[in-house]
Amino acid sequence: MTTAAQLDLLKTLVDPGKVLTDSAALETHGKDWTKQFAPAPSAVVFPKTVEQVQAIVRWANQHKVALVPSGGRTGLSAAAVAANGEVVVSFDYMNQILAFNEYDRSVVCQPGVVTATLQQFAEDKGLYYPVDFASAGSSQIGGNIGTNAGGIKVIRYGMTRNWVAGLKVVTGSGELLELNRDLIKNATGYDLRQLFIGAEGTLGFVVEATMRLERAPKNLTAMVLATPDFDSIMPVLHAFQGKLDLTAFEFFSDKCLDKILARGDVPAPFETRTPYYALLEFEALNEDVAGAALATFEHCVEQGWVIDGVMSQSEQQLRNLWKLREYISETISHWIPYKNDISVTVSQVPAFLRDIDAIVASDYPDFDVLWYGHIGDGNLHLNILKPESLAKEEFFARCAQVNLRVFETVQRYNGSISAEHGVGMTKRDYLGYSRSEAEIACMKAIKAVFDPNGIMNPGKIFAV
Ligand code: MLT
Ligand code: ZN
Numbered sequence: 001m002t003t004a005a006q007l008d009l010l011k012t013l014v015d016p017g018k019v020l021t022d023s024a025a026l027e028t029h030g031k032d033w034t035k036q037f038a039p040a041p042s043a044v045v046f047p048k049t050v051e052q053v054q055a056i057v058r059w060a061n062q063h064k065v066a067l068v069p070s071g072g073r074t075g076l077s078a079a080a081v082a083a084n085g086e087v088v089v090s091f092d093y094m095n096q097i098l099a100f101n102e103y104d105r106s107v108v109c110q111p112g113v114v115t116a117t118l119q120q121f122a123e124d125k126g127l128y129y130p131v132d133f134a135s136a137g138s139s140q141i142g143g144n145i146g147t148n149a150g151g152i153k154v155i156r157y158g159m160t161r162n163w164v165a166g167l168k169v170v171t172g173s174g175e176l177l178e179l180n181r182d183l184i185k186n187a188t189g190y191d192l193r194q195l196f197i198g199a200e201g202t203l204g205f206v207v208e209a210t211m212r213l214e215r216a217p218k219n220l221t222a223m224v225l226a227t228p229d230f231d232s233i234m235p236v237l238h239a240f241q242g243k244l245d246l247t248a249f250e251f252f253s254d255k256c257l258d259k260i261l262a263r264g265d266v267p268a269p270f271e272t273r274t275p276y277y278a279l280l281e282f283e284a285l286n287e288d289v290a291g292a293a294l295a296t297f298e299h300c301v302e303q304g305w306v307i308d309g310v311m312s313q314s315e316q317q318l319r320n321l322w323k324l325r326e327y328i329s330e331t332i333s334h335w336i337p338y339k340n341d342i343s344v345t346v347s348q349v350p351a352f353l354r355d356i357d358a359i360v361a362s363d364y365p366d367f368d369v370l371w372y373g374h375i376g377d378g379n380l381h382l383n384i385l386k387p388e389s390l391a392k393e394e395f396f397a398r399c400a401q402v403n404l405r406v407f408e409t410v411q412r413y414n415g416s417i418s419a420e421h422g423v424g425m426t427k428r429d430y431l432g433y434s435r436s437e438a439e440i441a442c443m444k445a446i447k448a449v450f451d452p453n454g455i456m457n458p459g460k461i462f463a464v
Contacts, residue, residue, distance in 0.1 A: 001085040002042040006063050010045060010087070013055040018046040018093070029090055030068075030082040032075035033135075034426060035336055036396055041068065041082035048093045050168065050176060050207045056089060057174040057205070060455045068457050069201035071143025072114065074135035076339055077424030079147065079200040079460050086458075089205065091142050097121055098208070105213045106165050106182060111142025111206050118211060127213040130157035134326045142206045148198035150420030152325070155376035156247045157214065159420070161197045168208035169196050172451025182210045195446060200422055201457040203450040217247060221284040222321040223293065225300070225309040226274040230357075232305035233278050234350050237376055239300055240280055243292045248281040249376025256328045256372050263331060266323045272308035278375070279325050281318075328372050335368070335385035336392060338399040339426075342410050343379040343419035352413050353380060356406060360384075363402040379419040382406070407433040423461045431462060 002010075011019045020026075021043045030039025042065075047053045060067050068082040070090040082088050095112035105127060109118060115129075115136040122129040131144065133151030143149075145167070149160045157163075166182035179193035180186055196203055227233050237249050254275050260266050269277075284290045293311065300306040312318040344352045353371075360369050360382070368385040384402075386395040407417050411433040418427045418434070431440060440462060450456075458464045 002063070002065050002087060006059075006065065007043055009063075010043065010056070010059055013059060014045055014047055014052050018048070020044045020046075026088075029070050029073070029088045032073045032078060032080045032424075033333070034076060034078040034081065034424075035392070036426060037078050037081045037083040039082060040085060041088045042085045044070070044088040044090055046090050046093045050170065053089070053094075053170045053205055053207050054174050054176060056087075057170055057172065057455070060087065061172075061174065061453050064453065064455070066455050066458050069142070069146065069205055071111065071140035071146070072135065072138040073143075074139040075143065075147060075422065075424065076341070077147070077200075077418065077422040077426045079422050079424030079457070080143065081425060083425075084459070091140060094207070095140070100125065104165070104182065106210050107213060108208060108210050109141045110208060111140060111145075113141045115139045115141065115144060122213045123216065125213070126216060128216040129163070129211065130214050131160050131163060134329050141209055141211065145197050145206050145209055146199065146201050147420070147422040150374065150377075150379065152248050152250060152374065154374055154379075154420075155249055156245065161194065163212045164193060164197055164209060165212050166210040167193045167196055167206055169204045170207050171204035172447075172453065172456040176207075177204075195450075198422070200424060200460050202447055202461055204456060217283050219284045220247065220281055220318060221290065221293070222248075222279060222281045222312045222318050223297065223309055224269040224321050224324060225278045225280070225297070226270065226272045226307045227276045227278060227305060228274055228307055230276055230353055231350055233276060233375060234346075235303065236278055236300050236305050237280075237346075239296050239303075239305075240282075240293070243296045244282045244289065246280055246282050246376065248279065248374075250279045250325045250373065251375040252277055252279070252325055252328060252372035253370060255368065255370050256332075257324065259331050259370075260324055260327055263327070266327060267320055269310045269321060269324060270308050274307050276371075277324070279321060280376075325372065328370075332370060332383060332385060336395070337370070337383040337385050338396065339421070340382040340384075340403075340406060341379070341419050341421040342382065342406070342415055342417060343377070344410070344413045344415035346376070346378045348413050348415075349375060349378055349380070352409070352415065355409050356380075356382065359402065359405045359409065363405065374420075378415075403430065410434065425460060428460070428462060 066086040091112035094110040099108040373381040
């Protein structure tokens with residue numbers, strides 16, 4: 001906990017009114033989208049400049065105060081939750097786009113730039129920022145970098161990491177580092193930029209990021225396909241990938257569709273109901289591409305892998321089909337889901353899902369289990385919904401027990417216990433299922449280099 005005198009000192013380091021201690025601010029800024037840990041920060045500070053961030057970090061070192069970075073607070077692993085009297089450092093006021101270079105196709109962003117703002121900026125320049133997910137309207141670039149956010153276009157464009165040309169960071173000891181200087185080619189030793197991507201704020205703060213942009217896609221077209229069982233989805237992926245450059249390949253179960261249709265604001269794709277659905281997207285650059293998509297669809301129907309399907313004919317239809325997938329997370333958040341975000345190599349997905357499904361069916365017979373995710377890149381979201389009658393603590397305790405069996409299976413497949421949501425606090429105790437002891441020791445040693453006093457987001461990724 002910080003003392004009143006320490007907070008008075010902190011107030012002198014930032015603009016007037018930019019340290020908040022009222023309960024509403026502490027509650028709002030002390031948490032992300034997870035509901036497992038109660039927020040309990042001491043204060044929230046809003047720097048406006050890099051120098052102010054440095055001053056805050058020096059103050060924290062001097063007074064041994066833990067800092068928690070806060071962006072759009074849309075995280076799903078409690079990496080931005082301050083549950084132990086930490087000071088939250090919010091980047092809400094460092095939210096400007098500072099520069100654009102059309103030759104480099106790059107944009108210099110402050111960390112608080114909202115993802116959708118960067119996407120819109122790119123579009124206005126006739127370009128494209130391809131990292132996309134349902135929380136793009138609130139998530140911030142700094143947070144995306146902290147988790148190496150993925151989303152729905154990874155199959156074609158990769159994760160956030162692929163789009164970071166350069167970073168300015170303030171390390172846990174208050175030093176300002178300029179990493180990679182936006183170069184495409186740079187063979188001068190360790191690429192420290194990469195260490196800060198996905199570090200969940202445990203090494204320092206990202207205070208500026210140069211993000212790359214891409215050619216804007218043309219005539220994006222989506223198909224939603226009804227499949228009779230899970231095993232049919234992978235041959236469908238394989239068939240379409242053989243003929244088209246897909247920009248997305250997602251899946252969701254019938255239970256997810258039930259929840260989406262119950263909202264009343266998303267049209268059903270077709271009458272047919274099957275246990276699983278695939279959503280794929282491609283650029284219909286010309287008639288030949290659209291023709292190849294339809295021919296592949298017919299082939300999949302002939303093989304019995306697909307029972308019904310629809311292809312978007314307009315932008316409105318494209319948006320409506322995407323809502324079937326994109327609205328799932330927010331729609332089910334009402335039931336306090338326990339979220340698993342696991343991945344294996346694409347070829348192993350069918351066997352892996354069958355094994356996990358068997359565990360879930362035996363250990364969660366009374367719970368609602370929803371599958372969806374980015375199956376084209378091997379990332380499955382397994383969501384267990386809390387029954388209304390069960391207390392939150394009891395529910396999470398039961399999920400923690402089943403987790404052990406789920407994560408043993410992940411380990412057996414050499415998979416990841418967190419594909420894109422990060423480790424934070426929710427997956428911290430399971431890190432050993434995806435990383436060896438030697439690896440974790442290296443990670444801790446790296447942290448000690450950048451954050452010798454352990455003030456940067458302690459207790460995230462690994463326990464203190
Ligand atoms: C998604 O794929 O919808 C996001 O990762 C969020 C979630 O898993 O709920
Ligand atoms: Zn996802």
